[in-house]
Amino acid sequence: MISIKNLHASIEDKEILKGIDLEVKAGEVHAIMGPNGSGKSTLASVLAGREDYDITKGSVTFENEDLLELSPEERAQKGIFLAFQYPVEIPGVSTTNFLKTAINQVREARGEKALDAVNFLKLMKEKMKLVDIDQSLLSRSLNEGFSGGEKKRNEIFQMAMLEPKLSILDETDSGLDIDALKIVADGVNKLKTKDTATIVVTHYQRLLDYIVPDYVHVLYKGRIVKSGDKSLALELEEKGYDWIKEEVAAV
Amino acid sequence: MSTDDQILEEFTSKEYEHGWSVDFEADEAPLGINEDIVRFISAKKEEPQWLLDWRLKAFDLWQNMTEPKWPNVKYPKIDFQAIRYYSAPKQDKKPKSLDEVDPELLKTFERLGISLQEQKRLTGVAVDAVIDSVSVATTFKEKLSELGVIFCSFSEAVHEHPELVKKYLGSVVPANDNYYAALNSAVFSDGSFCYIPKGVRCPMELSTYFRINAANTGQFERTLIVAEDESYVSYLEGCTAPQRDENQLHAAVVEIYAAKKAEVKYSTVQNWYPGDKNGKGGIYNFVTKRGICAGDHSKISWTQVETGSAVTWKYPSCILKGDNSVGEFYSVAVTNNHQQADTGTKMIHIGRNTRSRIVSKGISAGKSQNSYRGQVEIMKRAENSRNFSQCDSLLMGDKCGAHTFPYIDIKNKTAQVEHEATTSKIGEDQIFYCQQRGIDEETAVALIVNGFAKEVMNKLPMEFAVEAQKLLALTLEGSVG
Numbered sequence: 001m002i003s004i005k006n007l008h009a010s011i012e013d014k015e016i017l018k019g020i021d022l023e024v025k026a027g028e029v030h031a032i033m034g035p036n037g038s039g040k041s042t043l044a045s046v047l048a049g050r051e052d053y054d055i056t057k058g059s060v061t062f063e064n065e066d067l068l069e070l071s072p073e074e075r076a077q078k079g080i081f082l083a084f085q086y087p088v089e090i091p092g093v094s095t096t097n098f099l100k101t102a103i104n105q106v107r108e109a110r111g112e113k114a115l116d117a118v119n120f121l122k123l124m125k126e127k128m129k130l131v132d133i134d135q136s137l138l139s140r141s142l143n144e145g146f147s148g149g150e151k152k153r154n155e156i157f158q159m160a161m162l163e164p165k166l167s168i169l170d171e172t173d174s175g176l177d178i179d180a181l182k183i184v185a186d187g188v189n190k191l192k193t194k195d196t197a198t199i200v201v202t203h204y205q206r207l208l209d210y211i212v213p214d215y216v217h218v219l220y221k222g223r224i225v226k227s228g229d230k231s232l233a234l235e236l237e238e239k240g241y242d243w244i245k246e247e248v249a250a251v
Numbered sequence: 252m253s254t255d256d257q258i259l260e261e262f263t264s265k266e267y268e269h270g271w272s273v274d275f276e277a278d279e280a281p282l283g284i285n286e287d288i289v290r291f292i293s294a295k296k297e298e299p300q301w302l303l304d305w306r307l308k309a310f311d312l313w314q315n316m317t318e319p320k321w322p323n324v325k326y327p328k329i330d331f332q333a334i335r336y337y338s339a340p341k342q343d344k345k346p347k348s349l350d351e352v353d354p355e356l357l358k359t360f361e362r363l364g365i366s367l368q369e370q371k372r373l374t375g376v377a378v379d380a381v382i383d384s385v386s387v388a389t390t391f392k393e394k395l396s397e398l399g400v401i402f403c404s405f406s407e408a409v410h411e412h413p414e415l416v417k418k419y420l421g422s423v424v425p426a427n428d429n430y431y432a433a434l435n436s437a438v439f440s441d442g443s444f445c446y447i448p449k450g451v452r453c454p455m456e457l458s459t460y461f462r463i464n465a466a467n468t469g470q471f472e473r474t475l476i477v478a479e480d481e482s483y484v485s486y487l488e489g490c491t492a493p494q495r496d497e498n499q500l501h502a503a504v505v506e507i508y509a510a511k512k513a514e515v516k517y518s519t520v521q522n523w524y525p526g527d528k529n530g531k532g533g534i535y536n537f538v539t540k541r542g543i544c545a546g547d548h549s550k551i552s553w554t555q556v557e558t559g560s561a562v563t564w565k566y567p568s569c570i571l572k573g574d575n576s577v578g579e580f581y582s583v584a585v586t587n588n589h590q591q592a593d594t595g596t597k598m599i600h601i602g603r604n605t606r607s608r609i610v611s612k613g614i615s616a617g618k619s620q621n622s623y624r625g626q627v628e629i630m631k632r633a634e635n636s637r638n639f640s641q642c643d644s645l646l647m648g649d650k651c652g653a654h655t656f657p658y659i660d661i662k663n664k665t666a667q668v669e670h671e672a673t674t675s676k677i678g679e680d681q682i683f684y685c686q687q688r689g690i691d692e693e694t695a696v697a698l699i700v701n702g703f704a705k706e707v708m709n710k711l712p713m714e715f716a717v718e719a720q721k722l723l724a725l726t727l728e729g730s731v732g
Contacts, residue, residue: 048687052679072686081687088684092702101698102688109689141702158688 185210511546530589533561
């Protein structure tokens with residue numbers, strides 16, 4: 001589905017990603033772990049198309065298309081979804097109104113007819129049940145005055161509504177208590193199909209107890225320094241990141 | 252280039268939609284102003300002597316006044332002798348009904364999106380259309396008159412209801428109120444008159460569309476709304492002008508009189524030509540709008556969406572004279588390119604238990620300057636009066652300015668006055684968040700801006716709200732390239 005080759009990215013002349021190689025196929029869940037400042041969130045932002053970063057080298061192909069040529073909205077329209085670490089507040093715009101605008105622009109880009117009010121509501125009801133979110137939250141201004149848990153749940157709800165092919169969860173577990181974490185993970189699991197893929201960016205392994213990855217990659221100083229299966233995450237949980245740093249230093 | 256800068260670039264290339272003009276034969280006064288011009292206008296309108304005298308007195312006052320300098324706007328000195336004070340589309344005879352109105356004129360209004368023919372058929376909104384200086388057609392007149400509602404052009408009211416005009420003209424905005432009110436009083440050409448008798452709830456929105464068409468012409472219309480005891484009316488006003496390189500002056504006066512338990516809701520969507528992206532041309536919009544809640548328990552509510560004009564200078568105000576009367580002001584002012592707006596309101600609390608509410612949303616883009624200026628005055632007798640003011644500013648880019656000038660004057664200790672103000676910038680983060688969900692930049696900006704202005708937009712009548720929303724998006728839209 002997505003193929004990242006030797007990706008280098010910098011911000012204000014400081015190189016953050018120093019050659020990332022990653023291959024994600026449909027049906028797979030990949031976890032990107034790593035200590036703070038290793039470039040995890042940068043990778044998520046670059047894939048979503050944030051313009052603050054300069055791509056200096058490498059390529060990203062999404063469904064046989066050069067992803068780096070596309071604007072952020074085109075990437076979203078083609079099925080890339082980023083669950084933000086810090087969801088943004090938009091005063092005066094309800095989640096419902098926001099999603100209606102988003103879904104209909106996505107549909108227009110795909111040459112589909114806009115959803116009318118009745119069908120939109122139907123879709124909303126269905127997805128609300130799926131991620132267990134309250135109607136009252138959706139009529140409030142987007143993310144304004146939401147608790148941390150509400151914001152993250154709202155992100156997963158948006159993901160459910162937009163039905164992306166590739167979902168990137170950027171530190172979705174940060175700031176969540178264990179109950180909220182379970183609800184969010186549960187939503188992600190329900191949305192998983194054999195045709196979709198998920199990249200979970202996280203600092204801690206606890207989220208991976210609930211969203212079980214097929215592959216775990218450790219990002220350190222802008223490179224993937226170690227890859228493995230779920231057991232790697234458990235090893236990191238137990239031993240921390242220092243042994244990885246030592247290993248890298250020894251090379 | 253960052254996202255913000257790009258959007259900014261796009262805004263600056265936005266074109267004015269109503270910038271066309273139509274050549275009809277016009278019946279005009281020579282350029283300039285003097286006593287003879289005032290007499291000429293009055294004679295053209297076949298006015299009674301008392302009104303001519305009233306005009307001449309106003310002209311005399313105006314000559315001894317000086318232009319106000321306190322608004323936070325800059326523009327070259329206006330040459331009042333280079334303006335034409337009267338221009339009327341020529342019609343062979345006065346139209347008795349809509350079917351006799353010049354088809355060219357009707358086409359003009361259709362291009363503006365106001366089909367008068369259509370208006371005649373659909374129930375909903377009664378329209379009085381004023382082009383340059385003259386009211387050309389009023390719809391639904393008969394239907395309204397069955398209820399005793401008078402809705403007609405100002406000139407017509409002078410002839411048919413002189414006692415009402417005489418009683419209320421200048422009663423809320425006297426001729427000597429300010430420089431432009433005095434000028435208007437001397438040379439006003441037409442406008443709308445509206446009278447709601449006691450106990451009548453006007454069943455439809457009354458609406459006036461103003462259009463400046465001729466070159467070098469000033470528009471000086473006058474609107475007078477009188478709501479008798481326990482009556483209700485919702486009034487809408489819309490305006491556009493052709494795109495011209497020179498600046499044109501619009502100096503209108505609106506007066507509202509609300510008797511006991513009467514309620515008047517006045518909504519404006521102002522879209523005068525704002526000038527081009529370099530600041531050339533555009534309308535100077537110097538308007539005096541004021542209402543008096545004369546009776547107890549009366550209410551006047553102003554809602555305005557200001558998107559046009561090169562320079563705007565306008566403070567729709569309420570004099571809360573009756574006990575328990577209520578004044579409201581809801582405003583969205585958008586400035587872009589080189590536009591300047593100094594707008595706000597005055598709430599003068601005279602009666603007991605009077606309440607006022609001010610919600611002002613300023614949006615500045617390009618190199619524009621947007622000022623809120625508001626005055627809340629609580630007089631000695633105004634026991635238990637309350638005011639709440641909220642002024643929010645939204646900035647786009649770093650070349651524009653937002654300013655707030657609140658004046659509060661309290662002479663009664665029992666008053667409660669609150670003022671809240673915020674300033675924010677449309678963030679790259681907000682735009683990126685929208686884009687990540689598949690929404691393009693332009694729609695994202697429109698969404699964010701409409702969200703910001705929502706509290707005010709919600710106060711507009713339904714059919715107007717849709718138009719205003721589109722207009723907001725349009726004002727801030729550019730050719731994406």
